[in-house]
Amino acid sequence: MRAKKRIVIVGGGTAGWMAAAALSSMLPRQEFSIDLVESEQIGIIGVGEATLPHLRHFNETIGVDETEFLKATSATLKLGIEFVNWGDVGERYIHPFGDFGRTIQGAKFHQVWRKLNPDASAGDIGKYSLPVRMCEAGKFDFPESDYRAITSTYGYAYQFDATRYAPFLRKIAEGRGVRRTEGIVNAVNQASENGDIVSIELDNGALLTGDYFIDCTGFRGVLIDQTLKAGYEDWSHWLPCDRAVAVPSAATSPILPYTRATAHEAGWQWRIPLQHRMGNGHVYSSSFIDDDKAEAILRANIEGELKAEPRVLRFRTGRRKQFWSRNCVSVGLASGFLEPLESTSIHLTQLAITNFIELLPVSSDMSRERDEYNAIMAREFERVRDFLILHYHVTRRHDSAFWNHVRTMEIPTTLQEKIDLFSARGRVARYQQGLFLEPSWLAVYLGQGLIPAQPDGSASQLDDAELAARIAALDSEIGSAVSRMPHHDNKLAALVQAGRAAQ
Numbered sequence: 001m002r003a004k005k006r007i008v009i010v011g012g013g014t015a016g017w018m019a020a021a022a023l024s025s026m027l028p029r030q031e032f033s034i035d036l037v038e039s040e041q042i043g044i045i046g047v048g049e050a051t052l053p054h055l056r057h058f059n060e061t062i063g064v065d066e067t068e069f070l071k072a073t074s075a076t077l078k079l080g081i082e083f084v085n086w087g088d089v090g091e092r093y094i095h096p097f098g099d100f101g102r103t104i105q106g107a108k109f110h111q112v113w114r115k116l117n118p119d120a121s122a123g124d125i126g127k128y129s130l131p132v133r134m135c136e137a138g139k140f141d142f143p144e145s146d147y148r149a150i151t152s153t154y155g156y157a158y159q160f161d162a163t164r165y166a167p168f169l170r171k172i173a174e175g176r177g178v179r180r181t182e183g184i185v186n187a188v189n190q191a192s193e194n195g196d197i198v199s200i201e202l203d204n205g206a207l208l209t210g211d212y213f214i215d216c217t218g219f220r221g222v223l224i225d226q227t228l229k230a231g232y233e234d235w236s237h238w239l240p241c242d243r244a245v246a247v248p249s250a251a252t253s254p255i256l257p258y259t260r261a262t263a264h265e266a267g268w269q270w271r272i273p274l275q276h277r278m279g280n281g282h283v284y285s286s287s288f289i290d291d292d293k294a295e296a297i298l299r300a301n302i303e304g305e306l307k308a309e310p311r312v313l314r315f316r317t318g319r320r321k322q323f324w325s326r327n328c329v330s331v332g333l334a335s336g337f338l339e340p341l342e343s344t345s346i347h348l349t350q351l352a353i354t355n356f357i358e359l360l361p362v363s364s365d366m367s368r369e370r371d372e373y374n375a376i377m378a379r380e381f382e383r384v385r386d387f388l389i390l391h392y393h394v395t396r397r398h399d400s401a402f403w404n405h406v407r408t409m410e411i412p413t414t415l416q417e418k419i420d421l422f423s424a425r426g427r428v429a430r431y432q433q434g435l436f437l438e439p440s441w442l443a444v445y446l447g448q449g450l451i452p453a454q455p456d457g458s459a460s461q462l463d464d465a466e467l468a469a470r471i472a473a474l475d476s477e478i479g480s481a482v483s484r485m486p487h488h489d490n491k492l493a494a495l496v497q498a499g500r501a502a503q
């Protein structure tokens with residue numbers, strides 16, 4: 001019998017327990033043992049409430065029942081993000097989890113829309129997106145699987161209480177054999193011949209040995225940074241927000257099926273509706289406003305009564321130079337952080353875990369897998385980074401030093417090339433991997449007022465009057481689909497009730 005490979009996860013926040021639940025679900029128990037170390041004394045960061053549709057796949061893979069999850073985490077259903085004051089003060093648009101319109105005789109919908117838009121006859125492109133219209137009407141229903149139906153053209157995610165997901169996953173992971181140890185890592189022992197981590201020592205005297213270590217210790221990066229010095233690539237010159245002040249408030253009614261991101265003088269504010277409360281936070285750049293002003297802006301823009309004292313969180317935008325160093329993989333905040341504007345952090349955690357699992361098992365020389373992993377994760381982080389910068393850079397705002405800075409700053413060439421391509425004829429750069437696909441880029445480009453100089457010509461042979469009739473028909477098809485759907489509040493209440501009744 002071969003000895004089991006020992007995996008030691010350090011950290012029990014969202015990242016640590018996601019890793020534990022996924023590893024214990026997807027790896028053969030006879031080949032791997034999994035330990036998790038966490039410290040109640042240190043605690044978790046406890047923010048991070050809005051997610052992307054991919055999390056559903058993660059939950060399904062580890063066998064989570066959706067209704068149980070909605071109940072346990074007080075979650076709501078999310079169809080996208082509303083951006084207020086980004087293109088300019090007073091403007092708004094929704095970045096939905098779904099498509100804009102349908103291809104018409106081989107021409108992409110946004111090209112048709114652009115062709116009809118010199119005289120603005122096509123109106124706002126959001127009108128032709130089912131999830132946008134659902135958000136506006138406060139409606140929710142599950143998407144259909146028949147791809148011909150308009151009701152199959154969207155996905156959905158969740159907004160949940162960040163302090164409840166990890167305990168929920170802990171039950172699953174412990175049920176599948178993960179051993180949890182309480183304690184603070186005091187010392188990390190490395191092999192003299194190659195620097196691999198061999199064991200960690202805890203303040204209570206416990207010693208845990210391992211073949212692989214997963215650093216989920218949050219911003220501290222106890223293994224990846226403090227021990228292995230994997231380095232950090234700082235991106236704050238492109239994404240200058242470096243703090244957030246967060247506070248929960250009383251729930252408001254109706255509970256809307258989307259997150260709102262409202263731009264302010266030197267940053268933006270999130271509003272995330274949960275079943276039992278509202279999550280709020282103001283992300284800002286400390287180079288442009290101080291903590292007191294940031295808190296005052298937040299307080300002035302919250303609807304309900306505050307449920308706690310606001311708390312300030314600091315971060316440095318960027319990523320680890322090496323996500324996987326020696327025999328240690330960093331996951332979650334330990335691997336880097338990109339501000340929460342597009343709810344990407346938990347998704348990057350999910351990617352880190354699934355990519356690591358796909359590369360297991362590895363031999364004692366793990367350099368090839370490590371290089372492959374580091375390349376994949378670097379690409380994912382960079383693509384999210386570019387998408388976030390787009391929101392700040394493609395703006396007409398000139399009402400504060402912050403907006404003047406981000407509007408005029410130099411941006412990565414990878415992003416500039418994409419913007420140039422779209423500006424000319426509305427083409428969206430494609431890639432094989434990367435989180436945000438064409439509809440997402442369209443939502444932000446068009447939502448923030450970047451209209452291509454001309455359409456790409458694919459609709460040039462088509463008659464304008466016929467196109468106008470087709471898109472008018474689409475508008476009413478979407479309208480009647482939305483009118484048949486239940487309100488998000490009611491749908492959610494029925495789901496949670498049904499779950500209770502089934503119990």
Ligand SMILES: Cc1cc2nc3c(=O)[nH]c(=O)nc-3n(C[C@H](O)[C@H](O)[C@H](O)COP(=O)(O)OP(=O)(O)OC[C@H]3O[C@@H](n4cnc5c(N)ncnc54)[C@H](O)[C@@H]3O)c2cc1C
Nearest residue numbers: 011012013014015045048050185217218332333340345346
């Ligand atoms: C302002 C803000 C808003 C955010 N909003 C979103 C969002 O809307 N959507 C989203 O997807 N993400 C969001 N995130 C990111 C999200 O919070 C994190 O991805 C998520 O909480 C995972 O955190 P973590 O588990 O990596 O770290 P943490 O929650 O910090 O957990 C670290 C763990 O390590 C343990 N630990 C640390 N040091 C030691 C030690 N020496 N010994 C033993 N244990 C130790 C701690 O006890 C804890 O268990 C946001 C982050 C911030 C800062």
